[in-house]
Amino acid sequence: MKLSLRVILSVLAVGFFLVSCKKKQEDIPSPPVKQRSYLKVIQTATGYVNLDILYDTYTADTKMITDLGNHEAWPEIKYADLDEAGKVDEFNIGALYFTAREFQTYDTVMLPTQVELVARNYQTLFLVDSLWYLKPVFVTDVFERIAGQASIRFANLNVFVDGATLNVLTTSSSIGSARSFKQLTDFQNLNLGTYDFEIKDNSGNVLVNMPGIPLDNKGVYTIYLHHDWGAPAAKIVREQ
Numbered sequence: 001m002k003l004s005l006r007v008i009l010s011v012l013a014v015g016f017f018l019v020s021c022k023k024k025q026e027d028i029p030s031p032p033v034k035q036r037s038y039l040k041v042i043q044t045a046t047g048y049v050n051l052d053i054l055y056d057t058y059t060a061d062t063k064m065i066t067d068l069g070n071h072e073a074w075p076e077i078k079y080a081d082l083d084e085a086g087k088v089d090e091f092n093i094g095a096l097y098f099t100a101r102e103f104q105t106y107d108t109v110m111l112p113t114q115v116e117l118v119a120r121n122y123q124t125l126f127l128v129d130s131l132w133y134l135k136p137v138f139v140t141d142v143f144e145r146i147a148g149q150a151s152i153r154f155a156n157l158n159v160f161v162d163g164a165t166l167n168v169l170t171t172s173s174s175i176g177s178a179r180s181f182k183q184l185t186d187f188q189n190l191n192l193g194t195y196d197f198e199i200k201d202n203s204g205n206v207l208v209n210m211p212g213i214p215l216d217n218k219g220v221y222t223i224y225l226h227h228d229w230g231a232p233a234a235k236i237v238r239e240q
Contacts, residue, residue, distance in 0.1 A: 038122045044226045045129035050103035110134040128157045143187040150215035155184040155224040163202035170195045207232035
């Protein structure tokens with residue numbers, strides 16, 4: 001049976017249409033896979049209770065991280081998520097500008113600070129009292145989780161102390177060497193257990209005693225020296 005010219009042309013047209021649709025679908029790029037990084041903010045300064053932490057790309061309106069707004073439980077805060085308005089514990093990578101303000105007065109207490117978030121990295125932003133504005137200390141957290149051990153580091157965030165060392169009395173050792181103001185040691189692993197710590201200045205004076213500190217399995221901790229209205233003080237924060 002012979003096919004008419006009209007039928008042949010119709011079949012060719014349908015075939016061309018299907019091929020064209022397939023080509024257009026193949027031309028549509030797949031959505032990019034988001035690379036995530038993790039940021040924790042730790043407020044270490046005395047006297048700042050209710051702070052809003054803001055971020056800005058300088059290409060959009062300034063936004064507040066809701067998990068870091070009017071927070072009354074410093075420094076025990078969780079990771080926040082810019083994309084999800086502070087509901088999850090991740091950030092997008094890239095350069096961001098962070099600032100801090102008082103919740104009630106809206107007074108700026110930390111000037112805009114550029115932070116570069118790196119994919120798949122854990123990072124911490126410490127807010128430190130410098131006797132004027134809060135000063136940022138931004139670090140990448142490099143630690144190794146080992147079963148039966150915990151990771152711990154020391155930060156000197158006391159503007160009145162030029163050099164300080166964290167000693168582990170339980171093992172007669174120290175966590176790194178002396179740290180100047182705004183400096184941190186690397187993470188060091190310790191076996192699980194309860195430890196007695198002390199912090200000394202460069203002259204050998206004991207600034208703070210921290211007895212009976214339990215370290216959990218694969219826990220990641222920072223002990224930081226700060227000041228409580230001028231007097232030396234220290235806190236331990238579990239990062240992970």
